[in-house]
Amino acid sequence: MARRRNWWWWGGLGFSAGTLLLFMLLPVAALFVTLGAEELWAGMSHPAVAPALWLSLKTTLVSLGIIVLLGTPLAWLLGRHHGRWSRWIETLVRLPAVLPPAVAGVALLLAFGRRGLLGSWLAEMGVTVAFSSAAVVLSQVFVAAPFFLQSATAAFRSLDGDQLTVARTLGASPARVFFEIGLPLARPGLIVGAAMGWARALGEFGATLMFAGNLTGETQTMTLAIYTTFESDLRAAQAISVILVVVAFGILYLLSAPAEQLARAAHESRD
Amino acid sequence: MSLAIDLDLRRGSFHLQVALPPHEGTTVVVGPNGAGKSTLLECMLGVQRSEGRIELGGNVLLASEEGVDVPPEERRLGYVPQRYALFRHMTVLRNVAFGIKGGSRAERDDRARDLLDELGVGHLARRKPAALSGGESQRVALARALSIEPRALLLDEPLAALDVGARRRVRDFLGSRLREVGVPTVVVSHDLADAVALAERVVVLEAGRVAQVGSLATLRNEPASPFVAAFFSEHPEPAPSPGDTGAA
Numbered sequence: 001m002a003r004r005r006n007w008w009w010w011g012g013l014g015f016s017a018g019t020l021l022l023f024m025l026l027p028v029a030a031l032f033v034t035l036g037a038e039e040l041w042a043g044m045s046h047p048a049v050a051p052a053l054w055l056s057l058k059t060t061l062v063s064l065g066i067i068v069l070l071g072t073p074l075a076w077l078l079g080r081h082h083g084r085w086s087r088w089i090e091t092l093v094r095l096p097a098v099l100p101p102a103v104a105g106v107a108l109l110l111a112f113g114r115r116g117l118l119g120s121w122l123a124e125m126g127v128t129v130a131f132s133s134a135a136v137v138l139s140q141v142f143v144a145a146p147f148f149l150q151s152a153t154a155a156f157r158s159l160d161g162d163q164l165t166v167a168r169t170l171g172a173s174p175a176r177v178f179f180e181i182g183l184p185l186a187r188p189g190l191i192v193g194a195a196m197g198w199a200r201a202l203g204e205f206g207a208t209l210m211f212a213g214n215l216t217g218e219t220q221t222m223t224l225a226i227y228t229t230f231e232s233d234l235r236a237a238q239a240i241s242v243i244l245v246v247v248a249f250g251i252l253y254l255l256s257a258p259a260e261q262l263a264r265a266a267h268e269s270r271d
Numbered sequence: 272m273s274l275a276i277d278l279d280l281r282r283g284s285f286h287l288q289v290a291l292p293p294h295e296g297t298t299v300v301v302g303p304n305g306a307g308k309s310t311l312l313e314c315m316l317g318v319q320r321s322e323g324r325i326e327l328g329g330n331v332l333l334a335s336e337e338g339v340d341v342p343p344e345e346r347r348l349g350y351v352p353q354r355y356a357l358f359r360h361m362t363v364l365r366n367v368a369f370g371i372k373g374g375s376r377a378e379r380d381d382r383a384r385d386l387l388d389e390l391g392v393g394h395l396a397r398r399k400p401a402a403l404s405g406g407e408s409q410r411v412a413l414a415r416a417l418s419i420e421p422r423a424l425l426l427d428e429p430l431a432a433l434d435v436g437a438r439r440r441v442r443d444f445l446g447s448r449l450r451e452v453g454v455p456t457v458v459v460s461h462d463l464a465d466a467v468a469l470a471e472r473v474v475v476l477e478a479g480r481v482a483q484v485g486s487l488a489t490l491r492n493e494p495a496s497p498f499v500a501a502f503f504s505e506h507p508e509p510a511p512s513p514g515d516t517g518a519a
Contacts, residue, residue: 162356165318168343169350170370170419180369184360 043239052225079156101206135212155189349416
């Protein structure tokens with residue numbers, strides 16, 4: 001009885017949820033169902049694909065390393081210390097995540113390009129950054145760092161301050177507190193941040209195109225290879241897309257575990 | 272060893288000003304929420320910067336006029352925070368061994384085991400903190416605080432997180448334990464009932480100032496503030512307890 005009386009509620013809920021779900025599923029499904037195994041293989045053997053795969057893997061891993069190594073101390077500072085400038089700095093480090101990629105490209109060129117702020121100085125010393133693999137890494141670090149920083153900062157901030165204080169009273173230096181208490185307790189948040197940052201770096205397109213260019217084997221990452229092959233050989237574009245979708249799905253699926261761990265950890269520290 | 276405190280701290284509109292003459296036994300600092308009790312502990316621990324002087328036996332922990340401000344890791348103060356703050360990624364044994372210095376790892380672990388045994392929780396050594404009850408957590412936290420052979424003990428609301436049944440037991444346990452340990456102890460509580468069990472000296476802190484210092488008898492007979500008077504009018508004849516006998 002009650003169910004029949006609420007049919008408009010359940011019906012409306014199902015309809016709206018189903019419509020959006022279908023809309024989001026359809027493009028992803030299209031990537032897979034319109035491509036046979038043979039075509040996938042043909043696409044994969046396109047000469048642009050292998051170098052792009054390799055370059056993407058190399059550059060994103062270097063970027064991730066830079067982000068985690070330099071970002072973890074910054075996140076610790078932002079999460080555990082509150083100074084007059086905290087809010088400004090936090091806003092600043094989030095900025096690249098919401099900036100249009102084209103803006104990021106222009107900004108990077110003006111900073112590191114041959115006539116840029118730092119770039120002109122580097123050029124005098126014979127170092128050219130723009131339109132090289134290094135430029136790919138810089139673009140990725142610039143746009144992906146905020147994803148790591150946000151998650152890592154939140155993880156450090158949510159630590160129980162009393163545990164850190166107790167560790168100090170037990171004779172631990174600030175460094176030991178960081179390595180033995182702070183880092184292990186914040187690990188789930190750091191892992192989530194690193195994975196999100198890596199996914200963002202892998203998907204980087206606009207800033208790379210403007211600042212690093214589109215040279216096969218040197219600056220042509222997977223997303224740029226999609227862009228290039230899209231007109232000449234759709235199967236190659238599609239093959240790379242399939243790889244990226246599988247990787248992205250894999251990351252999100254694996255991350256759901258640390259996310260649960262995070263929720264459990266938060267629960268424990270509240271008890 | 273005796274503990275003498277003279278502290279001054281301003282944070283925005285909050286002003287904490289506490290001067291306590293040297294005392295060797297247990298001091299219970301009571302006061303309503305927001306009186307500055309936890310801030311006082313943080314200043315003593317050295318995690319909150321303040322002006323003034325803290326002296327413990329012959330050791331000067333803070334003397335802002337002489338530019339002395341010993342960092343928290345060198346003050347050797349055993350601290351048990353309100354919710355015990357056990358390191359939840361470590362076993363009970365690793366929690367207690369964390370602060371033990373010198374010797375091999377096996378020797379440090381043995382020392383930690385001894386401490387846990389002394390406090391009657393040796394059987395919990397391999398558990399993680401999440402699997403402990405409130406009373407057990409507190410004993411482990413106390414063992415951990417004692418592991419550094421502290422010059423003094425600081426306990427923040429040691430009973431607040433416990434249910435009523437555990438509270439009475441732990442209160443008695445703490446009372447006898449603290450006397451055995453024999454270092455100056457400061458216990459912070461919002462409940463004067465804790466002072467009845469634990470204190471030789473009671474400090475009433477209100478809005479950052481010391482409203483009254485004295486034994487329980489003094490407080491009962493000559494309450495200097497409405498907070499104190501209200502407590503004793505609700506508890507006209509508090510049951511005598513071990514902590515009360517030391518009052519003078």
